[in-house]
Amino acid sequence: xxxxxxxxxxxxxxxxxxxxxxxxxxxxxxxxxxxxxxxxxxxxxxxxxxxxxxxxxxxxxxxxxxxxxxxxxxxxxxxxxxxxxxxxxxxxxxxxxxxxxxxxxxxxxxxxxxxxxxxxxxxxxxxxxxxxxxxxxxxxxxxxxxxxxxxxxxxxxxxxxxxxxxxxxxxxxxxxxxxxxxxxxxxxxxxxxxxxxxxxx
Numbered sequence: 001x002x003x004x005x006x007x008x009x010x011x012x013x014x015x016x017x018x019x020x021x022x023x024x025x026x027x028x029x030x031x032x033x034x035x036x037x038x039x040x041x042x043x044x045x046x047x048x049x050x051x052x053x054x055x056x057x058x059x060x061x062x063x064x065x066x067x068x069x070x071x072x073x074x075x076x077x078x079x080x081x082x083x084x085x086x087x088x089x090x091x092x093x094x095x096x097x098x099x100x101x102x103x104x105x106x107x108x109x110x111x112x113x114x115x116x117x118x119x120x121x122x123x124x125x126x127x128x129x130x131x132x133x134x135x136x137x138x139x140x141x142x143x144x145x146x147x148x149x150x151x152x153x154x155x156x157x158x159x160x161x162x163x164x165x166x167x168x169x170x171x172x173x174x175x176x177x178x179x180x181x182x183x184x185x186x187x188x189x190x191x192x193x194x195x196x197x198x199x200x201x
Contacts, residue, residue, distance in 0.1 A: 034055060057098075059086060095181075102168055102171045103157075103168055123137075
């Protein structure tokens with residue numbers, strides 16, 4: 001949360017630990033709590049994928065009236081882009097997207113989210129280190145994750161997550177069927193792309 005938003009919340013509730021006195025205060029505090037819940041325990045960075053899932057569930061639980069109230073509290077107008085994005089989040093939650101397994105045949109206890117995060121970590125390490133960049137992804141994964149203390153089974157699962165053989169067919173079918181909703185999660189998508197996809201759905 002940025003400092004201005006945190007100050008507003010402190011003014012309303014007195015402190016983050018104080019219990020809300022009414023439904024409106026509960027809406028605001030519970031919405032701000034999403035950002036705390038989506039923070040990485042180690043780095044403190046905000047995990048946008050987890051935040052998306054939490055926001056979708058929050059909208060289903062509290063409704064758009066609650067979200068409008070939160071926006072009014074923050075003096076933020078809900079524009080067309082934001083409204084469509086939140087609508088896509090809500091629909092994905094209703095369809096069960098956030099609970100749909102991405103992979104199959106994994107042997108470790110690592111979650112889908114952890115597998116994706118570890119692959120991203122390897123990619124970042126390769127980008128930063130020319131020596132790792134000279135290695136293929138699988139070998140670089142072994143080097144990076146061994147240093148982090150992961151087991152051989154866990155490292156193998158991280159590598160396998162990049163293979164289509166281990167992709168859950170049901171998850172892949174969902175991606176193909178709901179491109180209009182999932183395009184919002186494509187960081188390279190432009191507004192014209194979003195409009196074209198959503199118009200033709």
